Amino acid sequence: MPFAKITQTAHYVPDNIVSNDDLAKIMDTSDEWIYSRTGIKQRHITVDENTSDLAAKVGEQLLLQADLSADQIDFIIVATISPDSSMPSTAALVQAKIGAHRAFAYDLTAACSGFVFALSTAEKLIAGGYTRGMVIGAEVLSKSLDWSDRSTAVLFGDGAGGVLLENTGTKPLIIAEHLRTDGSRGNSLTSNHLELQPELLGRSKPVAEFIKMDGRAIFDFAVRDVPKNIQETLEKASLKPEDIDYFLLHQANSRILDKMAKKLGAERSKFLQNMQDYGNTSAASIPILLSEAVKNGKLSLDRNSKIVQTGFGGGLTWGTLIVNL
Ligand code: ACO
Secondary structure (H helix, E strand, O other), rough: OOEEEEEEEEEEEEOOOEEEEHHHOOOOOHHHHHHHHHOEEEEEEEOOOOHHHHHHHHHHHHEEEEEOOOOOOOOOEEEOOOOOOOOHHHHHHHHHHHHHOOOOOEEOOOOHHHHHHHHHHHHHHHHOOOOOOEEEEEEEEEHHHHOOOOOHHOOOOOEEEEEEEEEOOOOEEEEEEEEEEOOHHHOOOOOOOOOOOOOOOOOOOOOOOOOEEEHHHHHHHHHHHHHHHHHHHHHHHHOOOHOOOEEOOOOOOHHHHHHHHHHHHHOOOHHHOOOHHHOOOOOHHHHHHHHHHHHHOOOOOOOOOOEEEEEEEEEOOEEEEEEEE
């Protein structure tokens, strides 16, 4: 059976930076409140690029780095909760933008767990016989935010990151995995609900649905269910936290990372962090973190490192992959 390997990583964020102080000018908040509760200092907010534009930039970069032409790509999966449209999918738009005519392409919706769910899926596509694919997490969450709601508007940002996956591995890419969903708790984090035909039923037209969140419930979910999930996945692989080079967790909140490290008995310094620069970019947060770590030399794609990738968010969804780089 062919083994998948991550052969390239890349990320792209829009140029426009919005600091906490900038937000304090348009809503009742402060850098002190935001930074002390979340670890976020700034976020990138797009002015004229949509989700498929950010994702296509990542796709082009992956091709350039790998010295491949677009028609050598078999599939493109884009994990996103902020697609340009329901139809065509963001992945289809990316396929056209980068000219990957041979690739089949689709979006995967699992909120902040999206990249982890997509990488798991893509690994199975490679095992099934495909040669090469792209897995991209891309979000323009700024278009789903209610800028008058300070409790959510300060948390999120726009960006994209992704990997090139090829069938050139000499060992399994994913040593162990554990993906979970609990739809019964879905109401604690919602966005873009589509109402039944209001005019036809004589109801007033509903206002657009922005991201809504029960912050406390999500915080509790993150610090209770998620470390348990990581622990169970480590046990499946007969590994201990000290066997892991780095933990790449969804970048929602630095206090969540502090609690996770404590619960797992793992060194906090092994939990990579960049939400100070980007805010919470949902499905893009883990691939941006990975791409940055490869770029700054913390991680190499050829050093036989073991990393934990854990996503958690709307659905509710959560899941861990233990990955051999
Ligand atoms: N600036 C200033 N004050 C604010 C802001 C803000 N941006 N937002 C809320 N407040 C106020 C509230 O109005 C409230 O005031 P009150 O006491 O007068 O009513 C006070 O601050 C405390 O509000 P809480 O919501 O209780 O604040 P909390 O300490 O729980 O922190 C936070 C909120 C940071 C969202 C926290 O609940 C959290 O970290 N939750 C985890 C959820 C998360 O990170 N979600 C990201 C998306 S989901 C995901 O990616 C998994």
